[in-house]
Amino acid sequence: EPEVTQTPSHQVTQMGQEVILRCVPISNHLYFYWYRQILGQKVEFLVSFYNNEISEKSEIFDDQFSVERPDGSNFTLKIRSTKLEDSAMYFCASSERWQGARDTQYFGPGTRLTVL
Amino acid sequence: QKEVEQNSGPLSVPEGAIASLNCTYSDRGSQSFFWYRQYSGKSPELIMFIYSNGDKEDGRFTAQLNKASQYVSLLIRDSQPSDSATYLCAVNIVGRGNKLVFGAGTILRVKS
Numbered sequence: 286e287p288e289v290t291q292t293p294s295h296q297v298t299q300m301g302q303e304v305i306l307r308c309v310p311i312s313n314h315l316y317f318y319w320y321r322q323i324l325g326q327k328v329e330f331l332v333s334f335y336n337n338e339i340s341e342k343s344e345i346f347d348d349q350f351s352v353e354r355p356d357g358s359n360f361t362l363k364i365r366s367t368k369l370e371d372s373a374m375y376f377c378a379s380s381e382r383w384q385g386a387r388d389t390q391y392f393g394p395g396t397r398l399t400v401l
Numbered sequence: 402q403k404e405v406e407q408n409s410g411p412l413s414v415p416e417g418a419i420a421s422l423n424c425t426y427s428d429r430g431s432q433s434f435f436w437y438r439q440y441s442g443k444s445p446e447l448i449m450f451i452y453s454n455g456d457k458e459d460g461r462f463t464a465q466l467n468k469a470s471q472y473v474s475l476l477i478r479d480s481q482p483s484d485s486a487t488y489l490c491a492v493n494i495v496g497r498g499n500k501l502v503f504g505a506g507t508i509l510r511v512k513s
Contacts, residue, residue, distance in 0.1 A: 316498070327505050328445060328489065333498035340498025376444050380499070387433050387452060388499040392444040 287311045289393035291377050297399045298367055306362045306396045308377030317360045318378040367400045403428040405492050407504035416513045420477040424490030434473045437489040480511040
């Protein structure tokens, strides 16, 4: 069964460093998302992406964050200058096509980001 | 602020019993609702979605939706120890794109 994959599974970085989290969405999916979950807290929406542009973003997704689809398979989340509070699990998700409210999102296994 | 509320639990049920998980949401215009299961340290795994008022059954799982009361529930019949996890209720908010708003989740413990 097709699935979303993410690399690395765990990333440790120093505060102020740039990190790139990578995702390979399900191959025929067109809509891509990033969420994060701080330990013990809710899963929070960061950004949605379609047709090589951001569809929607949350207040969390400030200028330190960017997303890109550099080729036909990868979808990346970049954090330019990491802060301690960026430590979290980052989940990539994808959905097949626009179904409005019926869009069903499938999640990857996540990348645990630890900022020291 | 669109909110999704869940009782954090833990909800403890004996093996073979019915587990009932509940969720309320604040946005009266919401149209689609999802239940995800999350094991500790893992990602959310889709269990079911429901769009229409009433019940929707899939194997041991039944989702129930009451839009007038802004209430969604998930019933798990014949609960197994492997069902022990956190169950996340999510509401799809449609804007320029879609985004899921999650509740904090209910911890379910099934005791053998």
